[in-house]
Amino acid sequence: MNKRTTIKDIAAQAGVSTGTVDRVIHDRGRVSVEVKEKVLQVMQDLNFEPNLIASTLAFNRILTMGVLMPALHSDPYWDQPLLGMRRAQRAVKHYGVVLGEQMFDLFNPQDFQNKALELIAQKPDALVFPPIFLKESLLILDHCAEAQIPTILINTDVEHPQVMSYIGQDSYQSGVLAGKLLQFAMDGPGAILLLNLDKETANAKHLMDKERGLRHYFSQNKLINFPIHRQDVEEFDAPEFLKAQLYNLFQQYKNIKAVFVSNSRAYKLVEALEGHPFDQLRILGFDLIPNNLKFLQMGKVDFLINQNANYQGYSAIKNLTDYFIFKKQLPRVQHLPLDIVVAENAAYYTKRELGN
Amino acid sequence: MNKRTTIKDIAAQAGVSTGTVDRVIHDRGRVSVEVKEKVLQVMQDLNFEPNLIASTLAFNRILTMGVLMPALHSDPYWDQPLLGMRRAQRAVKHYGVVLGEQMFDLFNPQDFQNKALELIAQKPDALVFPPIFLKESLLILDHCAEAQIPTILINTDVEHPQVMSYIGQDSYQSGVLAGKLLQFAMDGPGAILLLNLDKETANAKHLMDKERGLRHYFSQNKLINFPIHRQDVEEFDAPEFLKAQLYNLFQQYKNIKAVFVSNSRAYKLVEALEGHPFDQLRILGFDLIPNNLKFLQMGKVDFLINQNANYQGYSAIKNLTDYFIFKKQLPRVQHLPLDIVVAENAAYYTKRELGN
């Protein structure tokens, strides 16, 4: 095997020293124009690719990636991206990548902001977070811009010049996909209940996008006998209350044949319906969290759309490593696959998604 | 940040030289028992993890991974694993990984064997291939055992002591999954046509596994009004012949409502039915090859099950790198996800699967 060309080869061929080649490569200046041209030419000719192994070894620097996430174990969904990030860190620790983690209270915008500023004060080389609270997130991004910290968003996208890359689902398209699946599952026309089990639903852009997608599917395909009734429930943690709400709805709209739960809380719906005769109800939810999977296997939930929460986190750290170590440019938007999960193919995704 | 412990630290702490530490780490002998114990103890205490970057740099060796695949462009399915391997090679080339490719004629067992032996004669550090021809594959594996070449199989598994790892689909389960999806799509009972568009179907274990899985789904769930009629067609490349066969079948079994095409050739079925009134026919096939995707978008194919052909190849090379560079143990069997692909979520998989 013909060994790879090194900066030494370049130097010899160009009639200069390796120091000069180094200066050209890193554009450190202090090189005459003619020599620079010459060196670049030789690099082209010899098809030079720097040895990244040697490079990182010599660089000998620790890359701290700031990570701002909801506190572990406060919500089954939000554990996954963080675990994914830690998994990625283990995979790339040889490059000197470490995580600087800050946890915040999932329901406290002020805490979110405070922890973010603490994190930025530590001057990490990059920052990753889900912009759960829009207003505060924009402020944080301003701070990042000032401190020159490249930032990756996960789960929800936000328009801001400082955002280097967004990694997450395409909410709108996941709604469209849900429409298709529900139609398949429903055996003919009927009403669909769109259930938002979340707080401040009105401010949650991704939930609205999903709704638009769902409605689009049926209108686009001229499926007129599939009315969609939307209901927001903020007290989703109160089973009795939720149950009462649901019974009202089923009274009001007699022909509801399916429920679309717009986030990872489909299991709350199933729990609220426990022991009652809604066997004919088709249920579609999101995300492979343990309770959802349980009901999927029991046949109480028909479909789960996997938003790859774990992989979102994994991907964020991997991408930053590529950016810093391998000098790769990152795409502004990286939509992850919307995996359709049924009982028969759940095992594979579970293994991947819950992969410690 | 407290820097990582190095062999120098170990040496100092144990009161020996780095050379001795090195000998202990690599078990090269020439170390007294007491010193060895001492060094191991210190390594434990200081929680030593070798710097793999420095290690690979100093190791300075080229790892050649022998790759035996069907000739490029002889079949759209078989291009994908090879492209995946090349993609992986690009990702890990910094570790000195190169591919030694050998192509064989997809329909010629003798050529398969010859090319394999050529490849082995070049003494690669590892070998990857799909055991398309069983008898010849066993022979090749014997040769690998003799030459001490660790081997990874993709696409189809074979029992042989020399097989280090199998990466591919779970054929049986993909049949089960297909049953579920067809039932969803069918709007009530009806017959299913199981179509094997392949040569030597009887020897293809994975096709038989799929059939077993499909039948299992319906019997398991006590769905008795879903008879399954199987038909093998070897001359799948002759559209007129295929069409005639199909018309016969539809005559014979009036109530066929869905077709299960057991491999990547669903598009051949659609082409044969072109322009004829089978709009009500539900079709499920495998793999994201361009023609299948085209018909999926047109609504002529309802489901594709993605067997992640590209990722199979990618994964094989990545795994071998992990094995050689990072000293990871590989699991004997790695089943990849069975992605359910419909028109509404195809884009993401296409991007990933056809990823050059």
Add this chain to the structure above:
DNA sequence: TTTGATTGTGTGTGCGCACACGCAGTGAAA
């Protein structure tokens, strides 16, 4: 003209590890 700052280039060291080599000590065979 002298001084100082700036530019252009080469040399040297170190990143952490792998591996070759050297050298003293030991014990057995000649």
Add this chain to the structure above:
DNA sequence: TTTCACTGCGTGTGCGCACACACAATCAAA
């Protein structure tokens, strides 16, 4: 006793690159 193989250990070099430093040349300001 000499020879020699072998054991147990230390030293030195190189992998390819990043970066600090040295030093001569140049040019402008005093």
